[in-house]
Amino acid sequence: MRKFPLLLDGDRQVVETSIIIEYLQLAHPGAVRLLPDDPESALHVRFMDRCFDLHVMSPVQAAVGGALTGDATKRDDMRAFAAQKLEMAYGWLEGELAGRTWAAGDEFTLADCAAAPSLFYADWTHPIGDDYPLLRAYRSRLLARPSFARTVEEARAFRPLFPLGAPDRD
Known part of the structure; x- marks a missing residue:
């Protein structure tokens, strides 16, 4: 799609900043949670x-x-x-x-x-x-x-x- 930013995670391409952040929280959770569980x-x-x-x-x-x-x-x-x-x-x-x-x-x-x-x-x-x-x-x-x-x-x-x-x- 020629979009920036683009996250490559293995074979997966993830675009759009908000989606990248949500994806990272799901696929690679860290100490900081940027979306509440509720x-x-x-x-x-x-x-x-x-x-x-x-x-x-x-x-x-x-x-x-x-x-x-x-x-x-x-x-x-x-x-x-x-x-x-x-x-x-x-x-x-x-x-x-x-x-x-x-x-x-x-x-x-x-x-x-x-x-x-x-x-x-x-x-x-x-x-x-x-x-x-x-x-x-x-x-x-x-x-x-x-x-x-x-x-x-x-x-x-x-x-x-x-x-x-x-x-x-x-």
Whole structure:
């Protein structure tokens, strides 16, 4: 399917990040469980995962796609579209995160794996404003996780390639 990421496990090919994470938990369980065993809790984690992919990352990708066309009007239109959609998502997430450490509760889950890159680039595309202190604090917690902090640091040299321009922070 020419998709990234791709996990090869023997003869098995597994694509799509969320599916890879679920597959690894089933086929190669480790100390960290990214999906709860309780079906209702797991459903909520999957819902939050989809929210970050569909309502945060998709607008970012639309803005990036507009920038990649090289057409200034398309770039501006798609950035405005992304800003509108991200404001809506930020407002919803601000309410949803109340009383939670992580996206779906007290434990780091699959939803937080989706949230980390989504919110990282969303804030570059349309900054998370002061009206969203819980969302800003959550993004900061994600950035402070050692695995994500390492990823951000290792990718620092590639920031100039971000089509919308990378801010001098994070």
